[in-house]
Amino acid sequence: MRRRLIQSTLAVVLVVIAVFGVSLVIVETRTISNSAQERVSSEAQRLASIVDSRLIGAGAVSADVLERQVTGDRYAVIRVPGQPVIEVGTKPEGEVIRGRATGEEGEQVTVEEPHSTVSREVGRTLLIIGLVALLAVVAAVVLAIRQANRLASPLTDLAETAERLGSGDPRPRHKRYGVPELDRVADVLDGSAERIARMLTAERRLAADASHQLRTPLTALSMRLEEITLTDDPDTVKEEANVALTQVERLTDVVERLLTNSRDPRAGNAVTFDLDEVIQQQLAEWRPAYRSAGRAIVSSGKRHLQAVGTPGAVAQVLAALIENSLMHGGGTVALRTRVTGNQAVVEVTDEGSGVPADLGARIFERTISGRNSTGIGLAVARDLAEADGGRLEMLQTQPPVFGLFLSRTPPLKRSQTDDEPTVR
Structure with a gap:
């Protein structure tokens, strides 16, 4: 592109120089020739006046008197x-410029000048015009290179930005070039980069949340199926199968919840539910894992509490806290329920060493973990709790x-008229 811009600009300049330069050369050549002819004619007229004055005063004219009046390369003939014919100067050879004049006494004066003087003056003029044209070409090349760089460099940057977007690097550059059209393209690319970055972040977050949230119900389901394969008691098989079906339903709820949050993390489906049922469900699911670890999980506190939220989301939050205690805590895990003001509170505690002092409140940040874990469990749990107003x-x-x-x-449901704009 740079080369094409430079070539096109240079071509335009050369055409302009050719058109105007040739015209100028022709005009200047004619002007110089006419000026030389007028100069020689004026010289002949001047000599004729001098001869007239000498004839009127002295009655005769000599070459010695006129020799001082003819200067340069001119040659004069006075009749x-x-x-006798008077000749002053050296007769030029070749082409000459000739001027004639007739005096009042009947004398005839002819002045000749070599045409080479005109050629030299034309040559000097052509040299000046050529130098000006050369400077114009050089200036045009410099300006063309500068303009080409000004246009080509932004296009190269924009191409690199588009290539980075295509390769999965959606960082906006926020670089502008002072050209409105190119700046508009840069704005569009930066906006696209930001949208792509948000989509990639949402996808990565969904993948991380899904891998973390699905692991627990899948593990519990696997344990139930193992219990079924190891027993021959039909009643035990039926009981474990019912529990497995419940866990499958919970797994389905987890998937639906993840998909809903990926579209709109603020979308909640809060209802009033029995908190004891969710707690007992979690105790039943996690007791086998705690027994395998030689630990216990118990519940206490106020019973038959009604809370507002999504039962599946609350179950996932409690599962994240119970799993966190299983992995990082120690001793017995206790779930205590109580009421404070207009809120139902479920506390999850264990007898472990607790949260390291260097983590503190950062424990809810993503990728923050005190040990070798994903560091997203508590962050997801907080998002789920806040989605339903908790x-x-x-x-x-x-x-x-x-x-x-x-x-x-229970949350107040907005009427349809609340969602519609008021017409005034």
């Missing part, structure tokens, strides 16, 4: 009636106490 907090670090706060008042 006076009744007197909150998840760390009430105590040693021993660790996490509190899930849920509203006990």
